[in-house]
Amino acid sequence: MNDKNICADPCPIARCLAFLGDTWSLLILRDAHFGLTRFDQFRKSLGIAPTILTRRLATLTEEGMLEKRLYSERPPREEYVLTAAGRDFLPVLVMIGAWGHQYRGEGLLVRIQDVKTGEDIKPVAIDAVTGAKIGTRPLRFVLPDGN
């Protein structure tokens, strides 16, 4: 093991943390997946200051997670809807939730159910190549220069 810098540009984790490593942004994305789309819905759900919400929604829009959509011409009103990138972020939120459920699970919790079965989901990350659960087989980070 060394202490080579794997922080900067090349790491895909670092890259998306640039905007993602912010609590509000993640909670906005969570609420968007929950079905919220409007400024005041986010504001009330999160108890966030409007200043911050404006900024976060703008960033998430610039980053391509949300897009603005006009839902009323008169008066002009816009809502924020998830893009494909935003929708594909759901597995991340779900895995965070699974970890939180296991390690921060005291008290009543929000659960995520499969609509058809009506059962709580049990999210697991697997490697599609080997079919093994992530964490059960040794993994290795490989730097772009070959390591």
Place this chain on the structure above:
Amino acid sequence: MNDKNICADPCPIARCLAFLGDTWSLLILRDAHFGLTRFDQFRKSLGIAPTILTRRLATLTEEGMLEKRLYSERPPREEYVLTAAGRDFLPVLVMIGAWGHQYRGEGLLVRIQDVKTGEDIKPVAIDAVTGAKIGTRPLRFVLPDGN
């Protein structure tokens, strides 16, 4: 769809974001999974100010993601190693990485390989109950009060 508050205490996502929604903390956890354990390794890898690193390592230790371990008695030297909770956080990092690879993947990237097969992993989140990939079937957030 409503705008009920799902932010506060009961949501497992919100709960772990309390400390997790911080870029540095996530990068420290990433580096810890990469194999780093020591203050100066993290500092050099991340280019983080020592002030901040001290604070983040303390928080991660308090939160039970890392624990301090004495690796030299004279001089007294401590390193930070992942706890079970910290190790179980790997799937989250891996899913973040997978998303980042897909949507922020320009240029050379750090990859994660399975040590035995030598191949890059293809992380997918599935619901262990139905076996379906997360995102392919409709899901529903259920609030503690029954919704």
Place this chain on the structure above:
DNA sequence: AACATTACTTTCAAAATGATAGTAACACTT
């Protein structure tokens, strides 16, 4: 004795946060 290493702490200016209040554009109600 002098220098190096490791794991920090101190100081302080700059940036980010967030509470409160205000605004703009319109619709709706009396």
Place this chain on the structure above:
DNA sequence: AAGTGTTACTATCATTTTGAAAGTAATGTT
């Protein structure tokens, strides 16, 4: 037509957080 409500913000400003630079403490190495 005047007043009230709704939605999506912006402005102001005190507090908090961040992070760069330098310093410190305990010890090992030459």
